[in-house]
Amino acid sequence: MATNAPCALELRDLRKSFGKTEIIRGVNLAVKPGERVAIIGPNGAGKSTLFNLISGRFGPTSGEVLLNGQRIDGKAPYEINRMGLSRSFQITNIFPKLSVFENLRCGVLWSMGYKYTFLRFLSKLDDANERARQLMEMIKLDKKRDTLAVNLTYAEQRALEIGVTIAGGANVILLDEPTAGMSRSETTRFIHLIKEVTEGRTLLTVEHDMGVVFGLADKIAVVVYGEVIAFDTPDKVRANARVQEAYLGSAVADAQAGGH
Template sequence: MGAEIILETRDLTKEFAGFVAVNGVNLQVERGTIHALIGPNGAGKTTCFNLLTKFLNPTRGKIFYKGQDITAMQPADVARLGVVRSFQISAVFPHLTVLENVRVGLQRKRGGSFDFWRSRAVLDQFNARAMSLIEDVGLTGFANIPAVELPYGRKRALEIATTLALDPDMLLLDEPTAGMGHEDIDRIAELIKTVSADRTVLMVEHNLSVVSNLSHKITVLTRGRVLAEGDYETVSNNPQVREAYMGTGHA
């Protein structure tokens, strides 16, 4: 019996005024894996992510999540199904504390749109779960620090915590280690490995060291098409992949 496919695309295509950014992509992400989407600049990775999370609508093709056609759904509806995206640029409330940021994520999951106006006692019910998530991402000592004061790598960890507050089955990470130094990269890579223990992760990532250490399967895009697919050894030894990366500093 084969592995369960949690996310699938069929002939996924996106055109912008005659330019084909994503061209007939057939993607299958297996449940419980870390699946990396890589490729040189302009390969169509972020456009593909935007299609999967419904921030863009495809020109043609279909997207399925747990066998359900989600092609025509809105972003919020897809998120409610359990597909949650963490953005390339850190997306937290800068003047709220770490604890308050994670608590907002928990409020969203509960569906309490007006909890901002409720008593402190109502909001405090989320504190235990929020602190648990904060501990999971290594931010316990930062719980009462405003997000704006966090170092960049810690801010990305906070973003992952707020994403986890929505209790996703599938986590989409858009360049989670972008702009980081070695210490932060190692910390975030370890965090991704930890949070993937009971969920599926699809990530766009430029750092091939991170990709090689974390990914069970890799899809290589170039010019909007799938160039190669497989584990790191398979794709890294593919002559076409090596040629696509020539001159990008990753060959």
């Protein structure tokens, strides 16, 4: 990668107030192409708000958001999606009454500018079908091709949802707590799957589970009271005294005690 390549995602002095309360208080973050970043922090720190600002659900009060060097703050979520950023909303991205294959094909076609109402005419669209087939293999659901999403297991639904999220070819992927609700063994398998399917893409996750964070992330952004107090590799974040004091010491202690 050339050193002057733009960041995949950049936040510049980003701020968001609800009423008189400033929730995001001057966040700067530069994520390089291909990095996997976990956003962690205590409850109410502003992690979801940050995701909402990046994906266009909320406009910032001030500051800038850049995707691949282009300003996206103030744009609608669908415009940001077409510019190359895709966000999972847990399992709400998938259509329960469509099959695995049809869900993936919808995701592919959305990026190609088709409307869902054309679904029944699509069997001739070879490119979309081929891409959907490839995605199905990537998320290891090729044996469930014709199973309706509603009939998949929870972990399979989450895998499908990630397939739909990447179907449009976005190079920046946002995942909200991708392993929430999974067992330990499912979580371990799922981290592996996420790594595989997002290879070469930039990934941001909001995550509470320290096992997932340290298993998945190249870098960790620690958000406390609306500010990023550390943005570094897992080892450096773990050793950071300010992070220990503000958050991670208690989070790791909780995890060791059996919580998240």
